[in-house]
Amino acid sequence: xxxxxxxxxxxxxxxxxxxxxxxxxxxxxxxxxxxxxxxxxxxxxxxxxxxxxxxxxxxxxxxxxxxxxxxxxxxxxxxxxxxxxxxxxxxxxxxxxxxxxxxxxxxxxxxxxxxxxxxxxxxxxxxxxxxxxxxxxxxxxxxxxxxxxxxxxxxxxxxxxxxxxxxxxxxxxxxxxxxxxxxxxxxxxxxxxxxxxxxxxxxx
Amino acid sequence: xxxxxxxxxxxxxxxxxxxxxxxxxxxxxxxxxxxxxxxxxxxxxxxxxxxxxxxxxxxxxxxxxxxxxxxxxxxxxxxxxxxxxxxxxxxxxxxxxxxxxxxxxxxxxxxxxxxxxxxxxxxxxxxxxxxxxxxxxxxxxxxxxxxxxxxxxxxxxxxxxxxxxxxxxxxxxxxxxxxxxxxxxxxxxxxxxxxxxxxxxxxx
DNA sequence: GTTGACTTATGACAGTGTGTCATCTATAGT
DNA sequence: ACTATAGATGACACACTGTCATAAGTCAAC
Numbered sequence: 001x002x003x004x005x006x007x008x009x010x011x012x013x014x015x016x017x018x019x020x021x022x023x024x025x026x027x028x029x030x031x032x033x034x035x036x037x038x039x040x041x042x043x044x045x046x047x048x049x050x051x052x053x054x055x056x057x058x059x060x061x062x063x064x065x066x067x068x069x070x071x072x073x074x075x076x077x078x079x080x081x082x083x084x085x086x087x088x089x090x091x092x093x094x095x096x097x098x099x100x101x102x103x104x105x106x107x108x109x110x111x112x113x114x115x116x117x118x119x120x121x122x123x124x125x126x127x128x129x130x131x132x133x134x135x136x137x138x139x140x141x142x143x144x145x146x147x148x149x150x151x152x153x154x155x156x157x158x159x160x161x162x163x164x165x166x167x168x169x170x171x172x173x174x175x176x177x178x179x180x181x182x183x184x185x186x187x188x189x190x191x192x193x194x195x196x197x198x199x200x201x202x203x204x
Numbered sequence: 205x206x207x208x209x210x211x212x213x214x215x216x217x218x219x220x221x222x223x224x225x226x227x228x229x230x231x232x233x234x235x236x237x238x239x240x241x242x243x244x245x246x247x248x249x250x251x252x253x254x255x256x257x258x259x260x261x262x263x264x265x266x267x268x269x270x271x272x273x274x275x276x277x278x279x280x281x282x283x284x285x286x287x288x289x290x291x292x293x294x295x296x297x298x299x300x301x302x303x304x305x306x307x308x309x310x311x312x313x314x315x316x317x318x319x320x321x322x323x324x325x326x327x328x329x330x331x332x333x334x335x336x337x338x339x340x341x342x343x344x345x346x347x348x349x350x351x352x353x354x355x356x357x358x359x360x361x362x363x364x365x366x367x368x369x370x371x372x373x374x375x376x377x378x379x380x381x382x383x384x385x386x387x388x389x390x391x392x393x394x395x396x397x398x399x400x401x402x403x404x405x406x407x408x
Numbered sequence: 409g410t411t412g413a414c415t416t417a418t419g420a421c422a423g424t425g426t427g428t429c430a431t432c433t434a435t436a437g438t
Numbered sequence: 439a440c441t442a443t444a445g446a447t448g449a450c451a452c453a454c455t456g457t458c459a460t461a462a463g464t465c466a467a468c
Contacts, residue, residue, distance in 0.1 A: 031235045045447045116322045119382040151407045160397050167375035178323040193364050200404025203355045249418050
């Protein structure tokens with residue numbers, strides 16, 4: 001987590017710093033990113049950076065969490081829009097995330113995040129799908145879901161459904177970007193797999 | 205790929221080098237690993253390392269590919285053992301991989317690989333499941349599969365079934381290790397999700 | 409056994425980046 | 439004006455990487 005000093009910064013300076021960090025993390029992955037570049041780009045001395053953040057990762061996860069928050073809100077909105085249909089909600093998120101990562105420019109950030117997704121990053125990316133968060137926000141999510149459309153016996157299993165959906169969704173996001181699929185190709189592959197998930201892989 | 209010089213090395217020296225690399229990549233992730241440690245551990249001068257490998261990644265992926273090869277062979281064996289039942293075959297792989305990564309000692313390598321899985325590593329880890337490899341090894345895999353147990357209309361869809369299974373399997377491996385689940389807990393969660401995959405997430 | 413062509417080995421070195429710390433500056437309360 | 443507290447700064451020590459000039463080894467041909 002950023003240090004208090006970071007939050008005490010005036011709006012303008014904080015914005016400059018955030019932009020500089022985003023720029024660097026859009027250029028390369030977390031591991032290839034260099035603090036020196038952020039310093040150069042933000043025009044601040046080395047010592048200042050360490051006044052605001054623990055290290056490179058700290059700044060990275062600050063940005064990532066902001067994004068995760070946004071996406072989670074979109075997911076909830078989607079659930080409302082699609083009358084609790086999780087599959088529609090998640091497909092829309094897939095499409096939306098892909099579009100954002102295709103519109104090059106500033107936001108190669110998401111692209112780099114996806115291409116270098118490891119467990120820490122995935123955890124931050126999907127923190128609202130963890131068992132703990134789900135229990136904490138029971139109402140928020142559970143009330144919006146159309147349960148009768150799901151093949152599950154008890155509410156507890158929603159966790160597993162979400163785990164599967166997020167695993168397949170992320171796999172497809174990463175696969176699409178690393179194989180440079182067009183949005184059309186990517187969505188087409190994704191929809192095939194979501195349909196397989198819905199009807200089941202095994203024969204009855 | 206390692207340079208020719210590496211393969212020209214005599215058995216003994218190559219083994220020492222491999223062990224040194226494995227040791228370092230068992231200690232920390234690819235990104236935190238230091239060539240200097242490998243040099244120290246293998247007792248070779250700096251220049252020599254670059255005679256054999258392009259860089260750190262080169263050595264890492266050499267080790268990883270060896271492992272992937274082994275695992276793929278186990279998958280094929282499993283398909284035979286379980287009469288073409290993909291779900292059984294993959295569950296056994298899951299269990300086996302988890303066990304290897306739990307038996308600490310030398311082989312924290314797999315653990316570190318799983319915890320720091322990004323798209324490049326995943327690609328190397330699952331290279332036998334890519335569209336190209338599947339087509340190349342059509343007979344090898346396709347003949348072993350029990351098709352009538354699968355809910356798919358044409359053979360082409362096997363690719364998607366494998367994509368889903370590998371996404372969920374890797375997600376569970378990473379999840380189990382990063383959350384330090386016991387093997388029992390991990391297998392239990394995995395089996396619930398595999399069952400959900402088999403019967404389908406949606407209600408009919 | 410000497411020569412020459414080629415392969416391999418070596419470690420000093422330049423370059424790049426990180427995190428720290430002693431010191432300086434700003435700010436606010438009294 | 440004084441002091442305490444928070445913030446800013448950049449020089450520095452340390453770690454690691456990749457390269458390159460030079461040395462050493464191998465081997466076939468003469």
